[in-house]
Amino acid sequence: MDAVIENLPTFLEGFRNTLALLGIAGVGALLLGLIVAGLRISPVGSFRGFATVYTEIIRNTPLTLVLFFCAVLLPYLNYQPGYFTLAAIGLTVYTSPFIAEALRSGVNGVHVGQAEAARSIGLTFGQTLSFIVMPQAVRMVIPPLINVLIALTKNTSVAGAFFVFELFGAARKVTNVRGDEVLAILLAVAAFYLLITVSLGVIAARVEKKVAVLR
Amino acid sequence: MTSVLYDAPGPKAIIRSRVISVIGAVVIIGGLVWLILALGAPKVSANGAVQPGLWDASRWDVFSDVQVWRTLGQGAVNTLRMAAVAAAFALVLGIVFSFARSSETKWVRIPATIVLEFVRGMPVLLMMLFMLLVFSTGSFWAGVAALAVYNGAIIGEALRAGIASLPRGQREAGLSIGLTPISTRFRIEFPQAFRQMLPIIIAQLVVLLKDTSLAFVVGYGELLRTGANLTNFFGSRYAFSFFFVVLAIYLTMNLLLSWAARIIARRTGAKAGGVTLTPDEDSDLDGAPGLVGAGGPTPGQGR
Numbered sequence: 001m002d003a004v005i006e007n008l009p010t011f012l013e014g015f016r017n018t019l020a021l022l023g024i025a026g027v028g029a030l031l032l033g034l035i036v037a038g039l040r041i042s043p044v045g046s047f048r049g050f051a052t053v054y055t056e057i058i059r060n061t062p063l064t065l066v067l068f069f070c071a072v073l074l075p076y077l078n079y080q081p082g083y084f085t086l087a088a089i090g091l092t093v094y095t096s097p098f099i100a101e102a103l104r105s106g107v108n109g110v111h112v113g114q115a116e117a118a119r120s121i122g123l124t125f126g127q128t129l130s131f132i133v134m135p136q137a138v139r140m141v142i143p144p145l146i147n148v149l150i151a152l153t154k155n156t157s158v159a160g161a162f163f164v165f166e167l168f169g170a171a172r173k174v175t176n177v178r179g180d181e182v183l184a185i186l187l188a189v190a191a192f193y194l195l196i197t198v199s200l201g202v203i204a205a206r207v208e209k210k211v212a213v214l215r
Numbered sequence: 216m217t218s219v220l221y222d223a224p225g226p227k228a229i230i231r232s233r234v235i236s237v238i239g240a241v242v243i244i245g246g247l248v249w250l251i252l253a254l255g256a257p258k259v260s261a262n263g264a265v266q267p268g269l270w271d272a273s274r275w276d277v278f279s280d281v282q283v284w285r286t287l288g289q290g291a292v293n294t295l296r297m298a299a300v301a302a303a304f305a306l307v308l309g310i311v312f313s314f315a316r317s318s319e320t321k322w323v324r325i326p327a328t329i330v331l332e333f334v335r336g337m338p339v340l341l342m343m344l345f346m347l348l349v350f351s352t353g354s355f356w357a358g359v360a361a362l363a364v365y366n367g368a369i370i371g372e373a374l375r376a377g378i379a380s381l382p383r384g385q386r387e388a389g390l391s392i393g394l395t396p397i398s399t400r401f402r403i404e405f406p407q408a409f410r411q412m413l414p415i416i417i418a419q420l421v422v423l424l425k426d427t428s429l430a431f432v433v434g435y436g437e438l439l440r441t442g443a444n445l446t447n448f449f450g451s452r453y454a455f456s457f458f459f460v461v462l463a464i465y466l467t468m469n470l471l472l473s474w475a476a477r478i479i480a481r482r483t484g485a486k487a488g489g490v491t492l493t494p495d496e497d498s499d500l501d502g503a504p505g506l507v508g509a510g511g512p513t514p515g516q517g518r
Contacts, residue, residue: 043232046240060469062428064439065462072443073458076451078258150336157338161432168340175348182348190337197336 003181004188007174014160014170015192021088021156021166022196026149028092033099040104055097063158066094071162087159091152098148106141107133139211146204153196167192274456277449290441291464297358297437298424304363305370305423306416310405312371317378319396334368339426343433358430366423373415377408414480421472428465438464 004011039051058066070090071083110133118132160168171189175182224232255268267273277283315327334342342361346352352360381404389399409416431439442461446454 044239045236046243047236050239050243056470057466060425060466060473061462062425062439062465064428064431065458065465068431068439068443069458073454076454077254154336154338157340158429158432161340168338168344171341171344175344179348186341186345186349190333190341193338193341194333194336198332201336 001181001184003174003178004184007170007178007185010170010174011167011188011192014165014167014189017084017164017166017169018153018156018192019196021084021091021159021164022149022153024088025091025095025156026152028088029095029099029148029152030145032092032096033103036096036100037103037107040100041107051100055100058094058097061094063090063094063155064161066090067158067162083163087162087164091155091159094155095148095152098151099145102144102148103141105144106137109140110136142211143204143208146200146207150197150200150204153193153200157193269455274452277445277453277456278460283445286445287438287441287460287464290436290438290461291468293435293441294424294427294437295468297355297362297427297430297435298420301359301362301366301427302420302423304359305366305420308363308367309370309374309416312367313374313378313408314400316371316375331368331371334364335372337365339365340429340432343429347433354430354433354435357433358427358435361429362423362426366419366426369419370416373412373419374405374408377412378404380411381407410483413483414476417472417476417479421469421476424472425465425469 036051036054039047040055042048067087067090070086074080074086114132114136115128118128123131156166157168160166160170160172165173167189171186174185178185251270255270257268257271258266312327312331315323316331318324318327339361342365343357346357346360347354350357350360378400385403385407386399389403390396394402427437428439430437431443434440436444438461442457446457
C-alpha cells in the first residue's frame with residue numbers, strides 16, 4: 001500500500017493528463033463527428049459516399065494502429081508537435097466516426113410520423129427540424145454519446161503506450177520501480193479509471209431517466 | 216433519396232443537387248490526389264539529403280522477398296490465433312457471467328454485478344498489464360485472459376438483457392411442466408436469448424479482433440509488432456510501406472468479419488423487440504430506416 005501513497009503525485013499527474021486527453025479528444029471528436037454526420041445525411045451523393053468510406057475505414061482500424069501512425073510515422077513526415085498532441089489527434093480521429101454514428105442514429109431514430117405530421121400541418125423544413133426533430137433527436141443522442149465518451153476514457157490508456165505520460169504510463173513507470181506491490185498499484189490505477197467511467201455512467205443513467213420521451 | 220423533410224425536388228433542384236454532387240466529388244478526389252502526390256514527392260531534408268517519395272520503388276522492393284510475406288503471414292496468424300482463443304473463452308465466460316448476474320440467490324448476483332461493473336469500466340490494456348505482471352503469464356496468455364474477461368463481461372450483459380427481454384410466460388411455462396429452475400434457464404430461456412443477441416455478440420467479436428492489436432504493447436508478436444520488427448530489420452525507409460500493408464491486412468480481416476456480422480444480423484436479429492443494449496462501442500448495425508434515408512433498411516437496434 002505504501003507504494004501507492006509514495007507515488008500519489010505520479011498518479012495524480014497521470015490522472016490529470018488522462019483527463020486532459022479525454023477533454024481535448026472528446027471535444028475534437030464531437031466537432032469532427034458532427035461534420036462527418038452532417039456529410040453522411042447530406043443530400044449530396046458524393047459527400048455521403050466520402051463520409052461512409054471514412055467511417056468504415058476508421059472504425060475497422062485498430063486504435064493501436066491509428067496511434068502508431070500518429071506517434072511513430074507522422075514524425076517521419078517532419079510533423080513533430082510532441083507526443084501528447086499526436087495522441088490527441090489520433091484519439092480524435094479514431095473517436096469521430098463513433099460520435100458521427102451516434103448522432104446519425106439519433107436523427108434516424110425520430111419516428112417518421114413526427115416529421116410527416118409536422119410537414120402536414122404546414123411547418124417548413126427549418127421549423128420541422130428545429131421544433132420537432134432536433135428536440136427529440138438530442139435527447140436520444142445523449143446516452144449513446146456518453147457511452148462513446150466512456151469508451152474514449154478507456155482508449156486514452158493506449159496513448160500511454162505511445163510515449164504519453166497518463167494513467168497507464170504512470171502504472172508502467174511505478175510498477176517498474178516497485179515490482180513488489182504490483183497488485184496494489186494496478187488496483188489504484190484502476191480506481192482512477194473507474195472514477196471517470198463510473199461517474200460518466202451515472203450521469204448517463206440520470207440523463208436517460210430525465211429526458212426519456214415516450215415513443 | 217426520399218426524405219419527408221423536404222418537398223419532392225423539382226427539375227431545377229434535381230439538376231442543382233447533381234451539380235453540387237459532381238463538384239463535391241471533384242473536390243474530394245482532387246484533395247486525395249493532392250495528398251497522394253504530396254506524399255509521393257521526394258523530400259529534401261535539412262542537411263540537403265534527398266529522401267525518395269513514399270511511392271518510390273526503393274521503398275517497396277522488400278515485398279518481392281517471399282520471406283517478408285511469410286513473416287507477415289505469421290503475424291496475421293498470431294493475431295487470429297489470439298482472437299480465436301480469446302473469443303472462445305469470452306463466450307464461455309459470457310454465459311457464466313449472464314447466469315451469475317441473473318441468479319436467484321443474491322449471494323451470487325450481487326458480487327457478480329460488482330465484478331462485472333468493475334471489469335467493464337477498466338481499459339483492456341491495463342488488464343493485460345495486470346495479467347502479465349501479477350500472474351506472470353506469457354504475453355500471449357496475458358492478452359487472451361484480458362480480452363476474454365473484458366469481452367466476456369460485455370457478452371454476459373448482452374445475454375442477460377436477452378434473457379430479461381423474454382416474455383415471462385416462457386419461464387413460467389417451463390416451470391409449470393416440471394422443469395427445475397436451472398433446467399428452465401438452460402433449455403428454454405437461454406437458447407432464445409442467445410439467438411436474439413447473436414448480432415450484438417458477433418459485433419463484439421469484431422471489437423475483440425480489433426483489440427488483439429493491444430497485445431502489441433505487452434510485446435506479443437502479432438501483426439503490428441511483426442510490422443514494427445520488420446521495419447527495425449530493414450530500416451526506417453520501409454516504415455510506411457510496412458504500415459500500409461499491415462493496415463490493409465487488418466482492414467481486410469475486420470471488414471470481412473463485420474460484413475458477416477451484418478448478414479447474420481439481417482437474418483436473425485430483425486425482431487429484437489424492446490432490447491436497448493448496444494455493444495460496447497461498435498454498434499455497427501445501422502439504425503432503423505428513419506428520416507434521412509441514408510442508412511438503408513438494415514435491421515434496427517431498437518435504440
